Amino acid sequence: MNKGRVRLAVLLALVAALSFVAVGARKVATKLAKDAAQKVYVPPGEYDEFYAFLSGGFNGQLSVVGLPSGRTLKNIAVFSVNPRNGYGFSPETKPLLMTSHGFVAWDDTHHPELSMTNGVPDGRWIFINANNTPRIARVDLKYMETAEIIEIPNSAGNHASSFVTYNTEYVTAGTRFSVPIPQRDIPIDQYKGNFKGTLSFIRVDPETGRMSLAFQILVPGYDYDLAHCGKGPSKDWCFFTSYNTEEAHTLLEINASQHDKDFIAAVNWKRAEECVKEGKYEVWNTPYAHNWYDEKKHMAFSEIVKEEKVIKPEQCPGVIYFLPTPKSPHGVDVSPDGRFIVGNGKLSATMAVFSFEKMLKAIEEKKFAGDAYGIPVLDYDSVVHHHVKNVCLGPLHTESDGKGYAYTTCFISSEIVKWKWETGEIVDRIPVYYSVGHLMIPGGDSAKPWGKYVLAMNKITKDRYLPTGPELNQSAQLIDITGDKMQLLLDFPTLGEPHYAQGIPASLIKDKQAKIYNLKENEHPYATKSEKEVKVVRKGNEVHVYMTAIRSHFVPDNIEGVKVGDTVYFHVTNLEQDWDIPHGFAVYGDDDPNILIMPGQTLTLVWKPEKPGVYPFYCTDFCSALHQEMQGYVRVSPADANPPMIWRGGGKEGKWIVE
Amino acid sequence: MKKYVGYALAAAAVLALAFAAKCEIPAKMPPPGLPKGIGPYAEKELKLDPCIDKELAKKGEQLFEQYCSGCHKITERYVGPPLKGVTLARSPEWIMNLLLNTEEMIWNDPIANALLQQYLTVMRPSPDMTEKDFRAVYEYLRYVDATDQTVVK
Structure with missing residues (x-):
């Protein structure tokens, strides 16, 4: 046995041991602060301080939850039929679930994101993606109902979605599963070079919210996993993580974990706008559905659009760069001031924090380490700001508290780690139960976080509640982050599998809630x-x-x-x-x-x-x-x-x- | 005794005014001294013109059709009580208070609460209706009581 193999065996054993501790059947006693109950108690008749919007994962819905109480207020059917009110059954709502593949009764929702003004959630709309049959929905926060759904053509596994730009100019969408684009019948083992991905930008009308597919950037056949757009100095850019830069098509678990580094794709959407203006795009004709609800007519409409603008990077230099990022990164998150970008390398215990300023400089000075299918790969050392070393096992996602700190979830070691954006210094850790995926601080991915709580959305529940047979609801945990030490306050089950979530002070939306449909304005035929x-x-x-x-x-x-x-x-x-x-x-x-x-x-x-x-x-x-x-x-x-x-x-x- | 003389004089004055104004449709006035209920009109007086304002009554009829007729009919019991005669049985202030301050009236005003106990449905005027709209509906009901007609002509 050579040294490398021994090292690998030890590492695997360690990971296995840690996973066992994390999700073992043994009940882990939770040490709670004495005043935890007081901090989450909302007396009868009083309101929660925050609205939280949790994706429902495979139930296709969006849960509205009050924080700090953890009470579920509503489930908004977005990409699913809803027997409660007939959504998706009634002729008025059925068109919302139409696609180029016909009627799709439900899908897998992942990443809600609130509309923003100057980088701050403004409480007008919330967007959410359907992963399986690629679509983006807009939910109107006045009615808390689905207002619009647009299908994404030339895509599959719509996972690096639906993240909004600084002033909600665009919502992004990216392909997790690269496919032949346009679709055609070819052997799967001809993946390399033939399969492609797209990074799509959906224009949002600033007045009405109405969405339209502005352009798609054709990218190499990697798996584009998550995204976040820049703020402040980086507001004209969006960042997409990728894995499987190996372009494997089978047993990805091993075959897509070969490279030490994959890429974060940095997209300059202002540059893309210029290229569109200059006609540097191709018009493709993959059909896609566009569905919207007319609130006066109380009725949804669906149309098939057959035209999209596709930008090939070689035709639009400067539109996209790759940042090498260790290793199979999952989430990509931007600091509230827009200066730093972190790639959460789920197979690496070290996280790279990039400097936006250094990135611009490296581009200007052409510090490239090479290219991938013609897309410049930036020199790693020229763009990295620092490393957060030995963060934990399996870092996935990071949110901010607006006080200079970042909070990263660790799936394998079941914990949240608090560190300083500027220096990478780790200042606190808290265990969570069990195997946390996403986390959410209200406004925690915006320019102005309301850094009072972090919500951990855990993938594995096991023994946290009274057992309900083999199938258990996922579990969320609310943690107080106002002090030096994070403090666990509350466990509550969630519906479906929440991936990402968003939070916003209740005061920003509660008073504009519609109470009725005005009969006088009812134009239903x-x-x-x-x-x-x-x-x-x-x-x-x-x-x-x-x-x-x-x-x-x-x-x-x-x-x-x-x-x-x-x-x-x-x-x-x-x-x-x-x-x-x-x-x-x-x-x-x-x-x-x-x-x-x-x-x-x-x-x-x-x-x-x-x-x-x-x-x-x-x-x-x-x-x-x-x-x-x-x-x-x-x-x-x-x-x-x-x-x-x-x-x-x-x-x-x-x-x-x-x- | 003095009081009655006062009432008589008031009634005479109203009649005289109506006569002087040559009403197209003279209104029938509620007897004085009826309870005013609880709400914005508890302490103030709603001055009634001795003539029906037909235009206002017409507007009231439309509003009644749109917002009230799902629960109220003029001559028959429906979800709520029939409304014929209501402008003679209740003071204008009581009616306006019921419309503007419904929740408090139905629970705390003895007459409104008795009606709730009889009809067992909580009255909920449309939040869309303004005080002016309610006044128009009241004028329509006054028209009904003055003419025995349910359609303003």
Whole structure:
């Protein structure tokens, strides 16, 4: 056995031992400060200090959590259908989940990021990516609902996404899984040189938030893992980590861990804008879906776009440089002042902190160590500011407290390490339970962190809560970072697997929350704005019921004339104009049996009755003392029958309109 | 006794005014001395014109249709009580207080609370409605009581 092998064996044994300690079945006693309970207690009727937005990972949703209490306030369905309110089932919301591959019921959400003004979260929107079928969504923080989804063409494994630039000029997206671009049928072992990645920049309209794909930069076939954009002096740049610079296509665990260094791609998006202006791009025609929700019409629309601008780096010199970074880096994070960039090298116990100033100088002086597919690779020693040595095992992500400190998560050694941005000096460590992935300090990736808490989002839960069979919810831990020593305050389970999260003081968004949809402004084509407008219309085999709901009745609540073979559309308008008086609507035997209609909103439930009979419908949201009475019946007659076409309700009786 | 003379005089004055103004639609006035309820009109007086303001009543009718008719009908019980006669049975101040200060009225005003116990649904006027809008709806209800018509013509 040679020396190198012995060393490797010892290292592996050490890693194995540490992992066992970290995630072993043994219950680890947590030493809690005496005042921890007081620090997280939010008395009844009082509010949390921060909103936190946690990605739901494979549940495709975005959880809204109050901090410091850890209470879940809402789950926003983004890339998933939602049985709670019919999102993704109702014809109004289905178009949001359309892609160039058709309807996708749910996806894997990863990295939410708040819109920013001058590098500070402004509370207007939050963006989040779908990893599997590449898409970026914009959630409107006034309604806390999905407002828009744009698909990313020429991509796969949309993981280095959705990070925003200094003034939300762009949201970024990057390919974790390089693929043949444009897609074509080639043997997988011809990966090298044939597979490519793209780094995409999605323009965000500063007024409306409306997204459009501005340009994509075609890059070598590495795995582009995470990103963050610069701030202050570095605000015109975005940074993307990569691994698998080996361009392996099988057993990546080993084959993509060969190089001592992979790359951080530094992209100058201002330069890219110039190249677009000068026509230095190609127009490609990979189709992608663009979906948006019209809040006046209460309805989503979907269109397929077939044109995108692709920049090839050789046609646009100066748009991209590679910074060599040890080793298979995961997260890339920028200090609040925008001067430093850290690559969290998950297979290296030493983290490289780069100086933006040195990077610019190295570019100017052409201090290149070579190139990769024509992209200049900067000389490592010329760009590194310092190393954070022996940080921990498996450093993944770093956030800032705004007081000069950085906090890095360590997956293998299950801890958070606090160090100084300027010097790399490690000043504190705290164990977390277990195997932490992302962490979040409110505003912790912005120019102005609110450095009061760090939230550790742990991948492994094991024995932290009452067991619930083999499948356990992931676990988050809230840590006080106001003192010299980090202090664990609270454990709470999270829904789905939270990857990244964002936090913002509640005061910045709570007062602009919409409480109702204004009935006057409701432009839904099937809205019924008063009981006088109620009608039932037959158009061939389609039956449109213009229905109203108010405590505690539907109009109509008796419908006769439906026949087997008809498709019935219940367009239900909730006439209430008071906060938190939704009505639900469900009809017996329906495939998609529920919609939840907010005050002033119109939503549609589609029903295809299959057998003659009389079918009840009812309000599914306990709305009033007479909620149980909020019910009705639809009579369904055989296809060849000739039933009377009538309705009753609100003390009236009406005849259908036949068109 | 003095009080009654006062009322008589007031009534005469109103009639005289109505006559003098040659109302197109003379209003029917509520008897004086009705409770005012709790809220912004508890201490102040809502001065009523002896003539119906038809334009205002028309606006009120539209607002009633849009915001109130889901729960209230004029002559029949619905979610809430029928509203015919309400402008004669309650003072204008009480009605405005109910509309502007609903939550406190339904729990703490004896008449409003009795109605809540009878109808068992919490009244929730639209937050979109302004005081002016409520006043218009009140004028519409006054029109209904003055004319026995539910549509302003």
